[in-house]
Amino acid sequence: MIETTHTEQLFDAFATLADTLVVGYDVLDLLQSLVEYCHDLLDVDSAGILLMNETGDLEVVASTSEANTLVEIMQLDANAGPCLESFTTRTVVSVPDIDVDVDRWPDFSRTASAQGIHSVYAIPLRLRETTIGTLNLMRNERGELGRHDIRAAQALADVATIGILQERTIRDASTIRDQLQQALSSRIVIEQAKGVIAETHQLSMDAAFERIRGHARAQQMSLSVVARQLVAGELRL
Amino acid sequence: MTVDPFRTASEALSESGGNLTELARPFVRFLPVTGASVSTFGSLLSAETISATDARAQRVDELQFDLGEGPCWDALATRAPVLEPDFATSASWPAFTPAIRQEDVAAIFAFPLMFGPLEIGAVDLYSSTPGTLTARQQKQALVLSAVVSRILLRHAISEATTPETTTFSRRLIHQATGMVLAQVGSTADDAYLLIQARAFADDRPMREVAEDIINRRIRFGDLSETDEVTP
Numbered sequence: 001m002i003e004t005t006h007t008e009q010l011f012d013a014f015a016t017l018a019d020t021l022v023v024g025y026d027v028l029d030l031l032q033s034l035v036e037y038c039h040d041l042l043d044v045d046s047a048g049i050l051l052m053n054e055t056g057d058l059e060v061v062a063s064t065s066e067a068n069t070l071v072e073i074m075q076l077d078a079n080a081g082p083c084l085e086s087f088t089t090r091t092v093v094s095v096p097d098i099d100v101d102v103d104r105w106p107d108f109s110r111t112a113s114a115q116g117i118h119s120v121y122a123i124p125l126r127l128r129e130t131t132i133g134t135l136n137l138m139r140n141e142r143g144e145l146g147r148h149d150i151r152a153a154q155a156l157a158d159v160a161t162i163g164i165l166q167e168r169t170i171r172d173a174s175t176i177r178d179q180l181q182q183a184l185s186s187r188i189v190i191e192q193a194k195g196v197i198a199e200t201h202q203l204s205m206d207a208a209f210e211r212i213r214g215h216a217r218a219q220q221m222s223l224s225v226v227a228r229q230l231v232a233g234e235l236r237l
Numbered sequence: 238m239t240v241d242p243f244r245t246a247s248e249a250l251s252e253s254g255g256n257l258t259e260l261a262r263p264f265v266r267f268l269p270v271t272g273a274s275v276s277t278f279g280s281l282l283s284a285e286t287i288s289a290t291d292a293r294a295q296r297v298d299e300l301q302f303d304l305g306e307g308p309c310w311d312a313l314a315t316r317a318p319v320l321e322p323d324f325a326t327s328a329s330w331p332a333f334t335p336a337i338r339q340e341d342v343a344a345i346f347a348f349p350l351m352f353g354p355l356e357i358g359a360v361d362l363y364s365s366t367p368g369t370l371t372a373r374q375q376k377q378a379l380v381l382s383a384v385v386s387r388i389l390l391r392h393a394i395s396e397a398t399t400p401e402t403t404t405f406s407r408r409l410i411h412q413a414t415g416m417v418l419a420q421v422g423s424t425a426d427d428a429y430l431l432i433q434a435r436a437f438a439d440d441r442p443m444r445e446v447a448e449d450i451i452n453r454r455i456r457f458g459d460l461s462e463t464d465e466v467t468p
Contacts, residue, residue, distance in 0.1 A: 068451075187408070191411030191412045191415065192418070192425055193415055195416040196419045199415065
Protein backbone atom coordinates (compact mmCIF):
# COMPACT_ATOMS: atom_id res chain seq x y z
CA MET A 1 0.00 0.00 0.00
CA ILE A 2 1.28 3.46 -0.88
CA GLU A 3 1.80 5.68 2.13
CA THR A 4 0.15 9.03 1.85
CA THR A 5 0.18 11.60 4.57
CA HIS A 6 -2.94 12.69 6.32
CA THR A 7 -2.64 16.10 4.72
CA GLU A 8 -2.39 14.66 1.22
CA GLN A 9 -5.49 12.59 1.84
CA LEU A 10 -7.30 15.70 2.98
CA PHE A 11 -6.27 17.55 -0.16
CA ASP A 12 -7.66 14.68 -2.18
CA ALA A 13 -10.89 14.84 -0.25
CA PHE A 14 -11.28 18.56 -0.91
CA ALA A 15 -10.44 18.11 -4.56
CA THR A 16 -13.00 15.35 -4.91
CA LEU A 17 -15.64 17.37 -3.04
CA ALA A 18 -14.97 20.28 -5.35
CA ASP A 19 -15.33 17.96 -8.34
CA THR A 20 -18.66 16.83 -6.98
CA LEU A 21 -19.89 20.40 -6.98
CA VAL A 22 -20.13 20.70 -10.72
CA VAL A 23 -23.39 21.61 -12.37
CA GLY A 24 -26.08 19.01 -11.95
CA TYR A 25 -24.54 17.29 -8.95
CA ASP A 26 -26.72 15.31 -6.63
CA VAL A 27 -26.81 16.74 -3.09
CA LEU A 28 -27.33 13.33 -1.56
CA ASP A 29 -24.22 11.93 -3.24
CA LEU A 30 -22.20 14.92 -2.07
CA LEU A 31 -23.32 14.45 1.53
CA GLN A 32 -22.68 10.73 1.39
CA SER A 33 -19.11 11.43 0.22
CA LEU A 34 -18.70 13.94 3.03
CA VAL A 35 -19.58 11.49 5.81
CA GLU A 36 -17.32 8.87 4.27
CA TYR A 37 -14.37 11.29 4.19
CA CYS A 38 -14.97 12.14 7.82
CA HIS A 39 -14.96 8.48 8.70
CA ASP A 40 -11.85 7.66 6.65
CA LEU A 41 -9.74 10.71 7.49
CA LEU A 42 -10.68 11.65 11.02
CA ASP A 43 -10.47 9.87 14.33
CA VAL A 44 -14.20 9.10 14.41
CA ASP A 45 -16.07 5.81 14.34
CA SER A 46 -19.23 6.97 12.70
CA ALA A 47 -20.54 10.11 11.06
CA GLY A 48 -23.88 11.33 9.84
CA ILE A 49 -25.54 14.33 8.29
CA LEU A 50 -28.96 15.62 9.20
CA LEU A 51 -30.87 18.13 7.12
CA MET A 52 -33.85 20.24 8.07
CA ASN A 53 -37.01 18.88 6.43
CA GLU A 54 -40.17 20.70 5.34
CA THR A 55 -41.62 20.71 8.83
CA GLY A 56 -38.44 22.15 10.35
CA ASP A 57 -37.26 18.90 11.93
CA LEU A 58 -33.85 17.35 11.41
CA GLU A 59 -33.75 14.16 9.41
CA VAL A 60 -30.83 11.78 8.80
CA VAL A 61 -29.88 12.00 5.13
CA ALA A 62 -26.50 10.28 5.05
CA SER A 63 -24.50 8.14 7.46
CA THR A 64 -21.37 6.00 7.45
CA SER A 65 -23.29 2.96 8.55
CA GLU A 66 -26.79 2.26 7.39
CA ALA A 67 -27.38 -0.09 10.31
CA ASN A 68 -30.69 0.93 11.80
CA THR A 69 -29.15 1.18 15.28
CA LEU A 70 -26.88 4.06 14.25
CA VAL A 71 -29.59 5.87 12.33
CA GLU A 72 -31.94 5.60 15.29
CA ILE A 73 -29.30 7.08 17.60
CA MET A 74 -28.84 10.04 15.29
CA GLN A 75 -32.56 10.52 14.97
CA LEU A 76 -32.86 10.57 18.77
CA ASP A 77 -30.04 13.10 18.74
CA ALA A 78 -32.07 15.18 16.30
CA ASN A 79 -35.04 15.22 18.65
CA ALA A 80 -33.07 16.09 21.79
CA GLY A 81 -29.29 15.89 21.72
CA PRO A 82 -26.06 17.67 20.76
CA CYS A 83 -27.02 17.57 17.11
CA LEU A 84 -30.24 19.52 17.68
CA GLU A 85 -28.43 21.90 19.97
CA SER A 86 -25.77 22.54 17.38
CA PHE A 87 -28.46 23.23 14.81
CA THR A 88 -30.51 25.60 16.94
CA THR A 89 -27.55 27.47 18.47
CA ARG A 90 -25.62 27.40 15.15
CA THR A 91 -22.47 26.53 17.06
CA VAL A 92 -20.25 23.51 17.46
CA VAL A 93 -21.36 21.28 20.34
CA SER A 94 -18.79 18.97 21.84
CA VAL A 95 -19.74 16.17 24.23
CA PRO A 96 -16.49 14.47 25.30
CA ASP A 97 -18.26 12.00 27.60
CA ILE A 98 -21.90 11.15 27.00
CA ASP A 99 -22.25 9.36 30.33
CA VAL A 100 -21.32 12.37 32.45
CA ASP A 101 -24.61 14.23 32.15
CA VAL A 102 -27.15 11.65 31.01
CA ASP A 103 -30.14 13.64 32.22
CA ARG A 104 -29.49 16.40 29.74
CA TRP A 105 -30.53 14.18 26.81
CA PRO A 106 -31.65 10.92 28.45
CA ASP A 107 -33.02 8.99 25.42
CA PHE A 108 -30.11 9.86 23.19
CA SER A 109 -27.40 9.36 25.83
CA ARG A 110 -28.61 5.97 27.03
CA THR A 111 -29.17 4.58 23.53
CA ALA A 112 -25.82 5.86 22.23
CA SER A 113 -23.94 4.62 25.29
CA ALA A 114 -25.57 1.19 25.03
CA GLN A 115 -24.29 0.99 21.45
CA GLY A 116 -20.73 1.83 22.52
CA ILE A 117 -20.72 5.48 21.44
CA HIS A 118 -19.18 7.65 24.18
CA SER A 119 -18.33 11.02 22.67
CA VAL A 120 -20.00 13.23 20.07
CA TYR A 121 -19.05 16.28 18.10
CA ALA A 122 -21.75 18.20 16.22
CA ILE A 123 -20.98 20.87 13.61
CA PRO A 124 -23.63 23.11 12.05
CA LEU A 125 -23.77 23.20 8.25
CA ARG A 126 -23.92 26.95 8.15
CA LEU A 127 -23.01 29.84 5.93
CA ARG A 128 -23.56 33.26 7.51
CA GLU A 129 -27.29 33.45 8.35
CA THR A 130 -28.30 30.15 6.82
CA THR A 131 -28.11 26.79 8.59
CA ILE A 132 -29.22 23.80 6.56
CA GLY A 133 -28.38 20.95 8.92
CA THR A 134 -25.59 19.43 10.98
CA LEU A 135 -22.66 17.10 10.67
CA ASN A 136 -22.45 14.60 13.51
CA LEU A 137 -19.20 12.85 14.42
CA MET A 138 -19.33 10.01 16.91
CA ARG A 139 -16.54 8.15 18.66
CA ASN A 140 -16.40 5.01 20.74
CA GLU A 141 -13.67 6.53 22.91
CA ARG A 142 -14.22 9.26 25.46
CA GLY A 143 -12.46 12.61 25.14
CA GLU A 144 -12.26 15.68 22.93
CA LEU A 145 -11.74 15.32 19.20
CA GLY A 146 -8.14 16.27 18.24
CA ARG A 147 -7.45 19.87 17.24
CA HIS A 148 -6.46 18.97 13.68
CA ASP A 149 -9.49 16.75 13.22
CA ILE A 150 -11.78 19.54 14.39
CA ARG A 151 -10.36 21.95 11.83
CA ALA A 152 -10.48 19.37 9.07
CA ALA A 153 -14.09 18.44 9.88
CA GLN A 154 -15.14 22.08 9.91
CA ALA A 155 -13.42 22.71 6.62
CA LEU A 156 -15.10 19.70 5.00
CA ALA A 157 -18.48 20.79 6.36
CA ASP A 158 -17.91 24.33 5.10
CA VAL A 159 -16.96 23.25 1.61
CA ALA A 160 -20.08 21.13 1.35
CA THR A 161 -22.30 23.88 2.76
CA ILE A 162 -20.84 26.57 0.55
CA GLY A 163 -21.20 24.27 -2.42
CA ILE A 164 -24.84 23.65 -1.71
CA LEU A 165 -25.64 27.29 -0.90
CA GLN A 166 -23.61 28.58 -3.81
CA GLU A 167 -25.89 26.66 -6.10
CA ARG A 168 -28.77 28.37 -4.44
CA THR A 169 -27.61 31.86 -5.23
CA ILE A 170 -26.84 30.87 -8.79
CA ARG A 171 -30.33 29.60 -9.35
CA ASP A 172 -33.34 31.15 -7.69
CA ALA A 173 -33.82 31.06 -3.95
CA SER A 174 -36.41 28.31 -3.86
CA THR A 175 -34.27 25.88 -5.80
CA ILE A 176 -32.00 24.88 -2.97
CA ARG A 177 -34.92 24.23 -0.71
CA ASP A 178 -36.34 21.92 -3.35
CA GLN A 179 -32.95 20.34 -3.78
CA LEU A 180 -32.47 19.65 -0.09
CA GLN A 181 -36.02 18.38 0.11
CA GLN A 182 -35.32 16.15 -2.84
CA ALA A 183 -32.26 14.74 -1.10
CA LEU A 184 -34.49 13.83 1.83
CA SER A 185 -37.18 12.34 -0.41
CA SER A 186 -34.52 10.32 -2.24
CA ARG A 187 -34.02 8.58 1.09
CA ILE A 188 -37.45 6.95 0.66
CA VAL A 189 -36.50 5.16 -2.54
CA ILE A 190 -33.02 4.38 -1.19
CA GLU A 191 -34.56 2.73 1.89
CA GLN A 192 -36.86 0.74 -0.39
CA ALA A 193 -33.91 -0.29 -2.57
CA LYS A 194 -32.00 -1.43 0.54
CA GLY A 195 -34.99 -3.60 1.37
CA VAL A 196 -35.02 -5.10 -2.13
CA ILE A 197 -31.32 -6.01 -1.95
CA ALA A 198 -31.54 -7.18 1.67
CA GLU A 199 -34.36 -9.53 0.70
CA THR A 200 -32.91 -10.74 -2.60
CA HIS A 201 -29.47 -11.54 -1.19
CA GLN A 202 -30.34 -12.06 2.48
CA LEU A 203 -28.09 -9.19 3.56
CA SER A 204 -28.23 -6.71 6.41
CA MET A 205 -29.48 -3.20 5.60
CA ASP A 206 -25.96 -1.89 5.97
CA ALA A 207 -24.48 -4.47 3.59
CA ALA A 208 -27.35 -3.84 1.16
CA PHE A 209 -26.51 -0.14 1.12
CA GLU A 210 -22.83 -0.89 0.50
CA ARG A 211 -23.78 -2.92 -2.55
CA ILE A 212 -25.98 -0.12 -3.94
CA ARG A 213 -23.32 2.48 -3.19
CA GLY A 214 -20.62 0.35 -4.82
CA HIS A 215 -22.65 -0.04 -7.99
CA ALA A 216 -23.46 3.69 -8.13
CA ARG A 217 -19.77 4.52 -7.83
CA ALA A 218 -18.60 1.97 -10.35
CA GLN A 219 -21.19 3.13 -12.88
CA GLN A 220 -20.82 6.82 -11.92
CA MET A 221 -24.51 7.07 -11.30
CA SER A 222 -26.26 8.87 -8.48
CA LEU A 223 -27.50 6.78 -5.56
CA SER A 224 -31.10 7.81 -6.13
CA VAL A 225 -31.08 6.81 -9.79
CA VAL A 226 -29.69 3.36 -8.94
CA ALA A 227 -32.24 3.01 -6.13
CA ARG A 228 -35.14 3.93 -8.38
CA GLN A 229 -34.09 1.36 -10.97
CA LEU A 230 -33.83 -1.35 -8.31
CA VAL A 231 -37.28 -0.59 -6.94
CA ALA A 232 -38.81 -0.51 -10.42
CA GLY A 233 -37.23 -3.90 -11.19
CA GLU A 234 -35.22 -2.40 -14.06
CA LEU A 235 -31.92 -3.28 -12.43
CA ARG A 236 -30.74 -6.33 -10.53
CA LEU A 237 -27.59 -6.40 -8.45
CA MET B 238 -61.76 1.64 -33.81
CA THR B 239 -64.13 -0.11 -31.48
CA VAL B 240 -64.59 1.01 -27.93
CA ASP B 241 -63.45 -1.60 -25.42
CA PRO B 242 -66.17 -1.69 -22.74
CA PHE B 243 -63.77 -3.31 -20.29
CA ARG B 244 -61.33 -0.47 -20.64
CA THR B 245 -64.16 2.02 -20.22
CA ALA B 246 -65.22 0.23 -17.04
CA SER B 247 -61.68 0.13 -15.67
CA GLU B 248 -61.28 3.82 -16.30
CA ALA B 249 -64.62 4.56 -14.65
CA LEU B 250 -63.46 2.60 -11.63
CA SER B 251 -60.15 4.34 -11.26
CA GLU B 252 -61.90 7.68 -11.68
CA SER B 253 -64.52 6.85 -9.06
CA GLY B 254 -62.48 8.83 -6.53
CA GLY B 255 -63.59 8.10 -3.02
CA ASN B 256 -67.16 7.37 -4.06
CA LEU B 257 -67.61 3.81 -2.85
CA THR B 258 -71.31 3.68 -3.73
CA GLU B 259 -70.38 3.68 -7.42
CA LEU B 260 -68.04 0.67 -7.23
CA ALA B 261 -70.59 -1.86 -8.59
CA ARG B 262 -71.62 0.06 -11.68
CA PRO B 263 -68.54 -0.58 -13.89
CA PHE B 264 -69.22 -4.35 -13.82
CA VAL B 265 -72.57 -4.05 -15.58
CA ARG B 266 -71.04 -1.92 -18.31
CA PHE B 267 -69.08 -4.69 -19.97
CA LEU B 268 -70.57 -7.96 -18.72
CA PRO B 269 -73.85 -9.58 -19.85
CA VAL B 270 -75.48 -9.14 -16.44
CA THR B 271 -78.54 -7.29 -15.14
CA GLY B 272 -77.09 -5.93 -11.90
CA ALA B 273 -74.09 -5.97 -9.58
CA SER B 274 -73.30 -5.49 -5.94
CA VAL B 275 -70.07 -5.07 -3.97
CA SER B 276 -69.97 -6.17 -0.36
CA THR B 277 -67.44 -6.52 2.41
CA PHE B 278 -67.40 -9.49 4.80
CA GLY B 279 -65.02 -12.16 6.03
CA SER B 280 -62.31 -12.14 8.67
CA LEU B 281 -61.26 -8.51 8.25
CA LEU B 282 -64.23 -6.22 7.58
CA SER B 283 -67.80 -6.19 8.81
CA ALA B 284 -70.57 -7.59 6.58
CA GLU B 285 -72.01 -4.74 4.58
CA THR B 286 -73.24 -4.00 1.07
CA ILE B 287 -71.07 -1.13 -0.12
CA SER B 288 -72.54 -0.58 -3.56
CA ALA B 289 -75.46 -2.03 -5.56
CA THR B 290 -76.70 -1.06 -9.03
CA ASP B 291 -80.35 -1.82 -8.21
CA ALA B 292 -82.68 -3.07 -5.47
CA ARG B 293 -82.50 -6.67 -6.65
CA ALA B 294 -78.71 -6.67 -6.53
CA GLN B 295 -79.00 -5.41 -2.98
CA ARG B 296 -81.49 -8.21 -2.23
CA VAL B 297 -79.05 -10.85 -3.59
CA ASP B 298 -76.52 -9.72 -0.99
CA GLU B 299 -79.05 -9.42 1.78
CA LEU B 300 -80.35 -12.98 1.31
CA GLN B 301 -76.84 -14.41 1.40
CA PHE B 302 -75.96 -12.49 4.55
CA ASP B 303 -79.25 -13.49 6.24
CA LEU B 304 -78.96 -17.15 5.30
CA GLY B 305 -75.21 -17.40 5.81
CA GLU B 306 -74.73 -19.23 2.51
CA GLY B 307 -74.60 -18.52 -1.22
CA PRO B 308 -72.15 -17.89 -4.05
CA CYS B 309 -70.44 -14.86 -2.47
CA TRP B 310 -69.55 -16.86 0.66
CA ASP B 311 -68.18 -19.69 -1.45
CA ALA B 312 -66.24 -17.33 -3.71
CA LEU B 313 -64.38 -15.81 -0.78
CA ALA B 314 -63.88 -19.14 0.99
CA THR B 315 -62.41 -20.79 -2.13
CA ARG B 316 -60.69 -17.58 -3.32
CA ALA B 317 -62.10 -18.28 -6.79
CA PRO B 318 -65.10 -17.26 -8.91
CA VAL B 319 -68.35 -19.13 -8.30
CA LEU B 320 -70.67 -19.33 -11.30
CA GLU B 321 -74.31 -20.40 -11.09
CA PRO B 322 -75.67 -20.17 -14.67
CA ASP B 323 -79.22 -21.34 -13.95
CA PHE B 324 -80.95 -21.59 -10.58
CA ALA B 325 -83.85 -23.53 -12.16
CA THR B 326 -81.64 -26.60 -12.46
CA SER B 327 -79.35 -26.05 -9.49
CA ALA B 328 -79.47 -27.32 -5.92
CA SER B 329 -76.16 -25.92 -4.69
CA TRP B 330 -77.45 -24.11 -1.59
CA PRO B 331 -80.35 -25.69 0.36
CA ALA B 332 -81.67 -22.41 1.78
CA PHE B 333 -80.40 -19.80 -0.68
CA THR B 334 -81.45 -21.55 -3.93
CA PRO B 335 -85.20 -21.76 -3.13
CA ALA B 336 -85.12 -18.22 -1.74
CA ILE B 337 -83.45 -16.67 -4.81
CA ARG B 338 -85.91 -18.45 -7.16
CA GLN B 339 -88.58 -16.10 -5.73
CA GLU B 340 -86.61 -13.06 -6.88
CA ASP B 341 -86.52 -13.19 -10.70
CA VAL B 342 -82.82 -13.98 -10.62
CA ALA B 343 -81.77 -16.74 -13.03
CA ALA B 344 -77.98 -16.66 -12.72
CA ILE B 345 -75.37 -15.36 -10.25
CA PHE B 346 -71.62 -14.95 -10.73
CA ALA B 347 -69.64 -14.20 -7.59
CA PHE B 348 -66.03 -12.99 -7.55
CA PRO B 349 -63.86 -12.85 -4.44
CA LEU B 350 -62.39 -9.56 -3.22
CA MET B 351 -58.99 -10.17 -1.66
CA PHE B 352 -55.61 -8.59 -1.33
CA GLY B 353 -52.75 -11.00 -0.83
CA PRO B 354 -53.78 -13.18 2.10
CA LEU B 355 -56.52 -10.78 3.23
CA GLU B 356 -60.24 -11.32 2.79
CA ILE B 357 -62.13 -8.20 1.74
CA GLY B 358 -65.53 -9.42 0.47
CA ALA B 359 -67.11 -10.29 -2.88
CA VAL B 360 -68.73 -8.93 -6.02
CA ASP B 361 -72.10 -10.47 -6.91
CA LEU B 362 -73.30 -10.21 -10.49
CA TYR B 363 -76.83 -11.39 -11.31
CA SER B 364 -78.73 -11.93 -14.52
CA SER B 365 -82.49 -12.31 -14.95
CA THR B 366 -81.90 -14.77 -17.79
CA PRO B 367 -79.86 -18.00 -17.61
CA GLY B 368 -76.34 -17.96 -19.03
CA THR B 369 -72.70 -17.92 -18.09
CA LEU B 370 -69.54 -15.86 -18.52
CA THR B 371 -66.73 -16.66 -20.95
CA ALA B 372 -63.23 -17.29 -19.61
CA ARG B 373 -62.22 -13.86 -20.89
CA GLN B 374 -65.14 -12.14 -19.15
CA GLN B 375 -64.24 -13.92 -15.91
CA LYS B 376 -60.66 -12.80 -16.22
CA GLN B 377 -61.77 -9.21 -16.73
CA ALA B 378 -64.13 -9.40 -13.78
CA LEU B 379 -61.24 -10.63 -11.64
CA VAL B 380 -58.99 -7.79 -12.76
CA LEU B 381 -61.69 -5.26 -11.91
CA SER B 382 -62.30 -7.03 -8.59
CA ALA B 383 -58.62 -6.63 -7.73
CA VAL B 384 -58.92 -2.87 -8.26
CA VAL B 385 -62.07 -2.77 -6.12
CA SER B 386 -60.25 -4.74 -3.38
CA ARG B 387 -57.49 -2.15 -3.17
CA ILE B 388 -59.97 0.73 -3.05
CA LEU B 389 -61.97 -0.89 -0.23
CA LEU B 390 -58.86 -1.83 1.72
CA ARG B 391 -57.34 1.66 1.46
CA HIS B 392 -60.62 3.14 2.55
CA ALA B 393 -60.94 0.84 5.58
CA ILE B 394 -57.36 1.56 6.63
CA SER B 395 -57.66 5.31 6.26
CA GLU B 396 -60.82 5.26 8.37
CA ALA B 397 -59.20 3.25 11.11
CA THR B 398 -55.64 4.41 11.53
CA THR B 399 -53.73 7.51 12.36
CA PRO B 400 -50.50 8.01 10.41
CA GLU B 401 -47.19 7.38 12.13
CA THR B 402 -44.93 10.36 11.91
CA THR B 403 -41.46 9.70 13.30
CA THR B 404 -38.79 9.88 10.66
CA PHE B 405 -37.10 6.77 11.99
CA SER B 406 -40.19 4.57 11.83
CA ARG B 407 -40.83 5.80 8.28
CA ARG B 408 -37.34 4.64 7.33
CA LEU B 409 -38.04 1.16 8.67
CA ILE B 410 -41.34 1.05 6.82
CA HIS B 411 -39.63 1.99 3.54
CA GLN B 412 -37.03 -0.75 4.06
CA ALA B 413 -39.77 -3.27 4.79
CA THR B 414 -41.63 -2.07 1.69
CA GLY B 415 -38.55 -2.90 -0.40
CA MET B 416 -38.30 -6.37 1.14
CA VAL B 417 -41.98 -7.09 0.56
CA LEU B 418 -41.91 -5.90 -3.03
CA ALA B 419 -39.01 -8.29 -3.65
CA GLN B 420 -40.93 -11.11 -1.92
CA VAL B 421 -44.18 -10.72 -3.82
CA GLY B 422 -42.93 -9.16 -7.05
CA SER B 423 -45.23 -6.16 -6.80
CA THR B 424 -44.93 -2.40 -7.06
CA ALA B 425 -43.75 -0.39 -4.06
CA ASP B 426 -47.31 0.94 -3.65
CA ASP B 427 -48.80 -2.54 -3.35
CA ALA B 428 -46.04 -3.68 -1.00
CA TYR B 429 -46.74 -0.69 1.23
CA LEU B 430 -50.46 -1.46 1.17
CA LEU B 431 -49.75 -5.09 2.14
CA ILE B 432 -47.80 -3.95 5.21
CA GLN B 433 -50.44 -1.38 6.06
CA ALA B 434 -53.18 -4.00 5.70
CA ARG B 435 -51.28 -6.52 7.81
CA ALA B 436 -50.87 -3.91 10.56
CA PHE B 437 -54.56 -3.09 10.26
CA ALA B 438 -55.59 -6.77 10.38
CA ASP B 439 -53.37 -7.49 13.40
CA ASP B 440 -54.23 -4.18 15.08
CA ARG B 441 -50.54 -3.30 15.50
CA PRO B 442 -48.52 -0.20 14.57
CA MET B 443 -46.97 -0.32 11.09
CA ARG B 444 -43.55 0.19 12.62
CA GLU B 445 -43.82 -3.09 14.54
CA VAL B 446 -44.90 -5.01 11.45
CA ALA B 447 -42.03 -3.40 9.51
CA GLU B 448 -39.54 -4.51 12.17
CA ASP B 449 -40.88 -8.06 11.97
CA ILE B 450 -40.40 -8.01 8.19
CA ILE B 451 -36.85 -6.62 8.47
CA ASN B 452 -35.96 -9.20 11.13
CA ARG B 453 -37.46 -11.88 8.87
CA ARG B 454 -40.20 -12.92 11.24
CA ILE B 455 -42.90 -12.09 8.68
CA ARG B 456 -42.80 -13.04 4.99
CA PHE B 457 -45.36 -12.43 2.30
CA GLY B 458 -46.17 -14.96 -0.41
CA ASP B 459 -47.13 -14.37 -4.04
CA LEU B 460 -49.61 -11.62 -4.70
CA SER B 461 -51.32 -13.47 -7.53
CA GLU B 462 -54.98 -12.97 -6.85
CA THR B 463 -55.75 -12.05 -10.45
CA ASP B 464 -53.91 -14.98 -12.02
CA GLU B 465 -56.33 -17.78 -11.34
CA VAL B 466 -59.41 -18.26 -13.46
CA THR B 467 -61.57 -21.28 -12.77
CA PRO B 468 -63.58 -22.09 -15.88
